[in-house]
Every structure is written in C-alpha cells, then in structure tokens.
Amino acid sequence: MTVNRNQMIALGVAMALVAVTFFVAGRSCDATPVPVYLVDHAGIDAGPGEAEIGGRLDAAIQAGVLRMDQIEDKFDEDIEAFDANQRAEYERLRDGGDLEATARHLSEWSRRRKLDGGM
Numbered sequence: 001m002t003v004n005r006n007q008m009i010a011l012g013v014a015m016a017l018v019a020v021t022f023f024v025a026g027r028s029c030d031a032t033p034v035p036v037y038l039v040d041h042a043g044i045d046a047g048p049g050e051a052e053i054g055g056r057l058d059a060a061i062q063a064g065v066l067r068m069d070q071i072e073d074k075f076d077e078d079i080e081a082f083d084a085n086q087r088a089e090y091e092r093l094r095d096g097g098d099l100e101a102t103a104r105h106l107s108e109w110s111r112r113r114k115l116d117g118g119m
Contacts, residue, residue, distance in 0.1 A: 064097075064099055067099060068094065068099060068102065071099075071102070071103050071106060072106075074106075075106040075107075075109075075110055078106060078109055078110045078113055079106070081113060082109075086109070089105070090102070090105060090106070093105050
C-alpha cells in the first residue's frame with residue numbers, strides 16, 4: 001500500500017487536530033479537589049438584623065394602632081350608636097388588620113347615619 005502526498009498531508013492535519021483536542025481537554029481538567037461544604041443544621045441565625053426588623057415591625061404596629069385610635073376618636077359618636085350586629089362587624093374588620101377597610105366602614109356608617117337623621 002502506497003501513501004501519496006495528499007494522503008500524508010491529510011493524515012498530518014488529522015493528527016494535529018487530535019493533538020490540539022487532547023491538549024485543550026487536558027488543560028481544562030484541574031487536579032484540585034472540589035470543595036465540600038458542610039451545612040450545620042443547628043438553627044436559623046437572623047444576625048444583628050433581627051432586632052432592627054423587630055423594631056420596625058413594632059413601630060409599624062404602633063403607628064397602625066395610633067392611626068386606628070385617631071379614626072375611632074373621630075367617629076366616637078357613631079361607634080357608640082352601633083347595635084350588637086354592627087359592633088360585631090366593626091370588631092371583625094378592626095381585628096382583620098385592614099386599617100383602610102375599617103376606616104371606610106366607619107365613614108360609610110357615619111354618612112348613612114347622618115342621612116337617616118342621626119338615629
């Protein structure tokens with residue numbers, strides 16, 4: 001079997017491509033071990049932000065309570081005029097934590113009461 005010049009060039013190019021492929025593949029392999037992370041499941045650590053978050057939450061709750069007190073002071077006469085069912089509905093709204101819905105309820109009740117002649 002004889003090998004001509006074109007076949008020798010093709011064989012040389014193929015061998016060069018194989019050599020480059022192995023060189024590149026060998027460079028991307030790293031012998032350093034992959035780090036193993038151990039997770040300690042001892043608990044949740046909120047860090048120093050826990051006190052700050054608690055303070056903000058307390059401040060927001062206190063601001064909401066203060067705002068609700070102001071709204072109730074404004075509608076004090078109307079709240080006194082509630083019957084048992086109306087008081088239960090008002091308490092349900094107030095305990096639900098939706099300040100805007102509670103304020104709307106009081107405002108609507110006050111407007112209806114004034115339209116009806118003050119009942």
